[in-house]
Amino acid sequence: MSINLQTYIDDLFKGYDETAELRDFKEEITSNLFERMNDLIKNGLNEKEAFTKAINELGDITTIANEISKQKRNEVIGEMYIQQELKVDWKHALGYVLAGGILLFGIISALMTYLTTSEISHGLSTLLPFLVISGTAFVFLGLTQETRRNYSMSWIRALIYAIATGLFLFGVNIFVSQFFIKNTPWNGILGVFIPFVLPALGIIGFLLLTEKSRNKPWIVKEQQIMLHHHSQKFSDPETMTKRGLLSGALWIFTFGIFAFVWIIWSIKFAWIVFIFAIVMEMFIELWFQTKHVKR
Numbered sequence: 001m002s003i004n005l006q007t008y009i010d011d012l013f014k015g016y017d018e019t020a021e022l023r024d025f026k027e028e029i030t031s032n033l034f035e036r037m038n039d040l041i042k043n044g045l046n047e048k049e050a051f052t053k054a055i056n057e058l059g060d061i062t063t064i065a066n067e068i069s070k071q072k073r074n075e076v077i078g079e080m081y082i083q084q085e086l087k088v089d090w091k092h093a094l095g096y097v098l099a100g101g102i103l104l105f106g107i108i109s110a111l112m113t114y115l116t117t118s119e120i121s122h123g124l125s126t127l128l129p130f131l132v133i134s135g136t137a138f139v140f141l142g143l144t145q146e147t148r149r150n151y152s153m154s155w156i157r158a159l160i161y162a163i164a165t166g167l168f169l170f171g172v173n174i175f176v177s178q179f180f181i182k183n184t185p186w187n188g189i190l191g192v193f194i195p196f197v198l199p200a201l202g203i204i205g206f207l208l209l210t211e212k213s214r215n216k217p218w219i220v221k222e223q224q225i226m227l228h229h230h231s232q233k234f235s236d237p238e239t240m241t242k243r244g245l246l247s248g249a250l251w252i253f254t255f256g257i258f259a260f261v262w263i264i265w266s267i268k269f270a271w272i273v274f275i276f277a278i279v280m281e282m283f284i285e286l287w288f289q290t291k292h293v294k295r
Contacts, residue, residue, distance in 0.1 A: 005033055005051070092145045099137035106130020124177040131173060136166035150214040157207065164203040171196025243288055250280055 009030050033054050040050035088096070106127050114123030140162035146152040153161075175193040254277040262270040 005037070006030060008055075009033075088145065092141050095137060095141045099134045099141065102130050102137070103134035106134065119180075121177045121180040124173060124180070128170065128173045128177070132166045132169050135169045136162045139165045149216060151216065153214060160203065161207055164200045164207070167196050168200035168204070171200065243284070246284055247281065250277060250284070 009026055036054040037047070037050040040053055041047060045053065106129070109130070110123040110127035113126040114120060117123075140155075140158050143153040143158035143161055144155055171193050174196065178192060254273055257273045258270050261273065
């Protein structure tokens with residue numbers, strides 16, 4: 001009898017996180033069921049009848065097991081999140097201080113140049129080398145530093161990211177500087193913009209597309225839990241249908257109001273209705289989230 005009972009309990013909790021709390025809970029349930037079955041047998045029931053009656057009296061114990069398992073997961077994730085707090089090593093700290101000092105010096109120099117010449121383009125040109133150097137340094141330091149969420153990136157890949165960022169900043173700064181110079185033709189402005197910005201964006205895009213995950217195990221676990229919660233939330237066809245109908249009605253109404261305001265007044269005012277629609281969409285999502293949690 002005890003063997004069959006233990007098998008039933010093990011099957012009942014198959015798939016749950018095997019935590020110490022869950023093991024204690026299983027042992028307690030097994031002991032209680034065993035004692036209840038003995039009492040029922042003494043009162044004249046056979047073993048099968050006693051087993052069935054004891055199980056029916058037990059109710060849905062998987063709900064409690066779910067809470068135990070979920071609570072343990074949250075505790076583990078919380079502990080790992082706190083314990084993974086990392087201090088910045090002295091090399092990165094020194095790098096951040098130097099990069100910040102270079103940027104601050106560049107900003108002060110640019111302001112002095114602008115106040116002296118009253119030309120924005122001159123001030124931006126003064127800022128350019130300091131901005132490129134500090135921006136490149138910040139990107140490299142940030143990517144090569146291990147955080148509580150991510151492992152550090154290899155210095156070679158981080159350096160490529162940093163150089164591409166430097167090219168981008170150089171091109172943007174040149175573009176802005178040329179823009180403020182009077183009577184500068186657009187083909188001249190774009191001529192100094194395109195050779196730097198487009199290659200930089202291409203390199204960054206390639207790096208992002210070929211990027212491998214640097215997330216730490218606890219982050220991966222947290223993402224799995226969130227994905228599981230999301231799949232449970234949107235696996236209910238009735239909820240999804242209501243959500244879709246409500247959202248669809250909102251946007252049909254929004255486009256109708258947009259057209260009406262455009263015709264009656266002006267398009268300058270018509271676009272405002274989309275802001276209200278986005279806000280309402282967020283409230284709808286919040287309402288469904290709250291409703292799901294209460295379940």
